[in-house]
Amino acid sequence: xxxxxxxxxxxxxxxxxxxxxxxxxxxxxxxxxxxxxxxxxxxxxxxxxxxxxxxxxxxxxxxxxxxxxxxxxxxxxxxxxxxxxxxxxxxxxxxxxxxxxxxxxxxxxxxxxxxxxxxxxxxxxxxxxxxxxxxxxxxxxxxxxxxxxxxxxxxxxxxxxxxxxxxxxxxxxxx
Numbered sequence: 001x002x003x004x005x006x007x008x009x010x011x012x013x014x015x016x017x018x019x020x021x022x023x024x025x026x027x028x029x030x031x032x033x034x035x036x037x038x039x040x041x042x043x044x045x046x047x048x049x050x051x052x053x054x055x056x057x058x059x060x061x062x063x064x065x066x067x068x069x070x071x072x073x074x075x076x077x078x079x080x081x082x083x084x085x086x087x088x089x090x091x092x093x094x095x096x097x098x099x100x101x102x103x104x105x106x107x108x109x110x111x112x113x114x115x116x117x118x119x120x121x122x123x124x125x126x127x128x129x130x131x132x133x134x135x136x137x138x139x140x141x142x143x144x145x146x147x148x149x150x151x152x153x154x155x156x157x158x159x160x161x162x163x164x165x166x167x168x169x170x171x172x173x174x175x
Contacts, residue, residue, distance in 0.1 A: 038149035039131045043097065043119035046106045051119060058147050059093040060171040064159070065121075065129045065141040067099045068108040072158040073140045077112045079159060083168065084116045090172050091147065093117075099125040099139060146171040 038061070042052045064080060066073035084094045094116040098105035102120050109118050121128060126137045133154050134141040144153045144167055152175065153167040 033133055033135075036151055038145050038151070039128070041128055043121055043124075044102075046102060046109065046118050046120070048102075051117065056093050056095070057149065058091075060087075060091050060147055060168065061145050062092065062094045062164075062168070063097055063132065063143045063145075064094060065097045065099060065125055065134070065139050067139055068104045069100075070139050074112075076140055076159045077114065079161065081113055081115055083165075087168060087172060088116075092168060092172060095119060097121045097125050097128065099123070144168065144171060146175065 038053055040053050042050050044050050062080075062083070064076075066077070068074075080094050080096075084092065088094075096105075096109070096114060096116060096118040098108075098118055098120050099122060100108070100120070101122070105118055105120060108114075126134075129139070129141045130137060132141070132143045132151075134156065136156065138156060140155075140158060142155045142159050142164065143151060144155075144164065145151045152171050153164065155163055
């Protein structure tokens with residue numbers, strides 16, 4: 001086979017694998033089921049104190065699954081810090097769920113000025129995020145629920161003002 005033939009074959013295989021990969025991704029997304037209600041959990045914070053999900057009943061809660069080694073997580077944390085600062089007084093509580101060693105999560109939280117609770121989930125964080133509808137197990141993954149514990153929005157990938165801001169405002173206003 002000549003160089004042109006090999007190039008066409010390689011390009012065809014790349015296109016085919018991309019189409020198949022996208023199809024699997026779409027299927028996973030389509031079969032992913034975000035529950036209607038908050039899921040129970042109990043996880044330790046950076047100081048080792050265990051917190052239960054019910055502790056934040058009556059607040060609008062954004063759970064953010066992340067890790068210090070995750071590039072998109074690093075990109076979204078400054079926005080989450082700003083959202084907590086802006087909307088916290090109105091009832092928003094962001095909770096970071098770190099899929100990291102406590103020391104790494106602590107260093108990261110200090111470096112980024114995280115102003116909300118960080119809970120340590122290690123490997124169990126993937127299972128918890130899956131219980132919240134994260135079929136692919138990827139991070140970052142965020143779930144917003146209202147004051148009654150009803151899930152309002154799930155975001156797979158980096159949180160932005162555009163993909164989450166309106167849902168936060170709606171939940172804070174009683175939606």
